[in-house]
Amino acid sequence: MTTAGAVAGDPRALLPPDAPVRLLDDEGGLHEADAFPLDLKDADLVALYRFMVLARRVDRQAINLQRQGQLGVYASLLGQEAAQVGPAYALGDPDWVFPSYREMGAALVRGIDPAAILHMFRGTWLAGHDPYDANFALLSIPIGTQALHAAGFAMAAKLDGAGLVAMSFFGDGATSEGDTHEALNFAAVFDAPCVFWVQNNQYAISVPLSLQTRAPTIAHKAVGYGMPGYRCDGNDVLATYAVARRAVDRARRGGGPSLVEAVTYRMEAHTTADDPSRYRTETELGEWRAKDPIARYETFLRREGLLDDALSEEVEQEARELVARVRGEIYDAPHGDPLELFEHVYVEPGPHYDEQRRQLRRELDGAGEA
Ligand SMILES: Cc1ncc(C[n+]2csc(CCOP(=O)(O)OP(=O)(O)O)c2C)c(N)n1
Numbered sequence: 001m002t003t004a005g006a007v008a009g010d011p012r013a014l015l016p017p018d019a020p021v022r023l024l025d026d027e028g029g030l031h032e033a034d035a036f037p038l039d040l041k042d043a044d045l046v047a048l049y050r051f052m053v054l055a056r057r058v059d060r061q062a063i064n065l066q067r068q069g070q071l072g073v074y075a076s077l078l079g080q081e082a083a084q085v086g087p088a089y090a091l092g093d094p095d096w097v098f099p100s101y102r103e104m105g106a107a108l109v110r111g112i113d114p115a116a117i118l119h120m121f122r123g124t125w126l127a128g129h130d131p132y133d134a135n136f137a138l139l140s141i142p143i144g145t146q147a148l149h150a151a152g153f154a155m156a157a158k159l160d161g162a163g164l165v166a167m168s169f170f171g172d173g174a175t176s177e178g179d180t181h182e183a184l185n186f187a188a189v190f191d192a193p194c195v196f197w198v199q200n201n202q203y204a205i206s207v208p209l210s211l212q213t214r215a216p217t218i219a220h221k222a223v224g225y226g227m228p229g230y231r232c233d234g235n236d237v238l239a240t241y242a243v244a245r246r247a248v249d250r251a252r253r254g255g256g257p258s259l260v261e262a263v264t265y266r267m268e269a270h271t272t273a274d275d276p277s278r279y280r281t282e283t284e285l286g287e288w289r290a291k292d293p294i295a296r297y298e299t300f301l302r303r304e305g306l307l308d309d310a311l312s313e314e315v316e317q318e319a320r321e322l323v324a325r326v327r328g329e330i331y332d333a334p335h336g337d338p339l340e341l342f343e344h345v346y347v348e349p350g351p352h353y354d355e356q357r358r359q360l361r362r363e364l365d366g367a368g369e370a
Contacts, residue, residue: 014228016219020263021243022233026291028299036242045306048089048237050315052081052294055105057319058114059268061326062104062121066272070330071121075102079235079267082293083199085109086240087167087260090248094164096135096157098150102199103139103169110134114322115329125336126344135164144170144177147196151183154192154257165251167195167244173204175218184259188225193251195244196259199234201266206279222259234264235293238300265291338364 021036032038040048059077066074077084084105088097097106107117111134119128120139127138140146150168157164174180175198187194198218202209215221222229228250232243240262247258265288269276301307342349342357349357 011223011226014223014226016217016222016229016231016261020231020233020261021239022236023238023242024233024236024296024300026296028296028301028303030238030300030304033242036239036246038238038242039245040238040241042306044089045301045304046311048085048241049294049297049301049307050318051085051089051105051109052237052297053315054319054322055081055085055108056294057316057323058108058326059104061323062114062118063268063272065118065327065330066121070332071118071272072123073271073273074118074121075271076266076268077102077104079265079288079293080199080201081105082237082240082297083201083234083262083264084169086237086242087169087195087197087244087262090241090244091165091167092248092252094135094162095248096137096150096153096164096166098137098146098153098166098168099139100143100146100170100174101139101141102171106169107136110136112136115326118326118330119333122330122333123335124330124333126341144174144179144183146170147174147180147183148186150194150196151187151192151257154187154194154251155190158191158193163252165193165195165248167197167248169197169199171204172198172200172202172209172212172218173207174198175221176204176212184221184225184227184257187257188227191254191256193254194257195247195251196257197244198259198261199264200261201234201264203266203270203276203280205270205274206276208279217261219259219261225259227256228258230258230260232260232262234262235291235296237293237297264293 023031055077062074063076065071084103088106088109097110099106104114104117112129116128119125131137137149147168147170150166154166200218204212217231219229219231230243232239234240243260247260250258
């Protein structure tokens, strides 16, 4: 007879460590941890830096484009570069990412053209990229749905013997959603090769973490599902990489899912439609500015002799060229036909659906006449 709970061994082994895993100190000094080995070559260490810088420059460009009326809205990743680049870099080619709307950094690592992501925020068309090009699913705006997509995808991949891992990115707020709960439970029960990557950026729009949950940490929630919970310094790209690597390897070996909480901070507004000065202080912002993920990593690379002014300028030049191309592609891009929205939802549209299509047609015609 099975007894309550199906965790083999000591469930305390699933608990996150007391302090977040941190491999780089404030001065950029490296302190390796046996449980989270780094298997990175010098070229990888530089690549992590390059992706973080490119992500930050594209992010700034996107905000500017929104300010110029070129994007409808945009959700910034400023401050969260390490929390995205590290885990995305820990994935292999066959693996899949199921992102939220804030994952420009992860998209860049997967080889998605940032212009494609921004076409979505512009509304040029329904989605700017083909998920199958780089195993990067469409951005999920409804909170937490992508956790379900990842769990289901991972379960199917396991049945197919595909040997791949699905990583879902979501925020601290999403952990309060029913969808996320169901995803975590299903993934655990079915040993799905899944990594649930939570960027705890301290806020869900204006709701601070203290009002979001009574759990000691987000990583502690994992224990309730019977999966390991990890916690890492989300502004330390070596820690995010190493912890993700462990969770990804575990999933790939058939060990089942993990939940990782990357502790970070959203330095910008929630989206360009938000005014964060109404719910957080300059003092708090200043404290997190001092923990900037790129500055800390740059100090490490320079100490190691892996970065000098020439290489830094090379990356900046690449970033300038990238954002110039993105800007050129987005600026005044023609909008698609909004009615195309109806083409890709149902194979056999029902009568309500037809009525909705007619209604939108009338509204569009009316707008044209006004
Ligand atoms: C199902 C659903 N409910 C509400 C919203 C409105 N909404 C948009 S972003 C957001 C906060 C999400 O916070 P979090 O999960 O912490 O992610 P973050 O935006 O901080 O990255 C909410 C409630 C939504 N998009 N979807």
